[in-house]
Amino acid sequence: MSSDAGNHNRQKQWGVGLLVLAFVSFGLYNYYQAVFCDETIVGIPELGAEIGPFHLSDHQGHSVTHHSYGEKYLLVSFGYTFCPDICPTQLASFSDAMDLLGDTAGQVQPLLITLDPDRDNEEVLSHFVSAFHPKLIGLTGAEREIAKVASRLNVFYAKAGDESDPESYSVDHSTLGYLVDPHGKLLTVFPYGSTPEFVSERIKQNIRELESKT
Amino acid sequence: MKKFTLAAVALIAAVSATPAFAGGIEVSDAWARASAKMAKAGAAFLTIKSTGGADRLIAAKAGVSKKVELHTHIKEGDIMKMRRIEGGIEVPAGGMAMLKPGGHHVMFMGLSAPFNEGTMFPLTLVFEKAGEIQTKVMVKKPGAMGGMKMEHGKMKHN
Known part of the structure; x- marks a missing residue:
């Protein structure tokens, strides 16, 4: 037993x-x-992460916060204007995606947040963003404000090369794109190399799903 | 006037499509993206073909910027790091080397003037064996991909 x-x-x-x-x-x-x-994907933030609060300036010199874009969804990329290849590739894809959105485009605000505020003042940003899409808004500001937003979305960035020479250093950085809902919460991310078709479809799908819940 | 413009564009396209040759090395399809006013950097992409032995692109020279370097991208997770290439870019015997978005490029730092869409500028490439080869870089729109298609989720960076 x-x-x-x-x-x-x-x-x-x-x-x-x-x-x-x-x-x-x-x-x-x-x-x-x-x-x-x-x-x-290393550095992927948790969905639902909050982009705000932040206090930055747009490329026209207006002060903006996380509340400045009202009921709009934000399509956010991080980059810098000295970036000759990766950032233009992503911005071109997002710009084409905006054009593919059709009626939904009015609900989406594309943003480029610079990771290089030392070089990217409002004027430099304004020439850069206008080369891509008329709706694209560039944001710059105090390094600590940018660092806050970046850390909330797990964006890595670091200067590389000769930092003392403004005509030479580059910035290593995460290359994801971020879709944020009108409450400032992260909905989804877009890997580097996403096609405009993929980005616009994912945006439409996310907006549809969110609106069917409310 | 319109006809003249069209003819000019066709001529520019024909000239830029003409490959530059020397010592078994052929350089073709050199292009760059238009840069914004006040932009301080730009990049050029191109194709190098060897019809003979192996060679190595070791430098590039141009009058459009203070510095011209050969750069590449290193992808770590989703982080991109742009770095100067030490030791040049290899062109295999009878093979090709592509400088294209997301990979190698000729980097221009300290631009004296922005790259304007539709214009061209001369670029000299220096090869270890073939010596100097002159080519013309065609400036395309800011988001141009040079005929390269972005493929979602399949972009690999070695």
């Missing part, structure tokens, strides 16, 4: 042990996926 009970206990212990092992492996697997795999 006692040996039966002992067997039973041992089985139970094995069962619990296996369960723990399964949990730990699953956890480790996920951790490995998140940290080491190329396919995982």
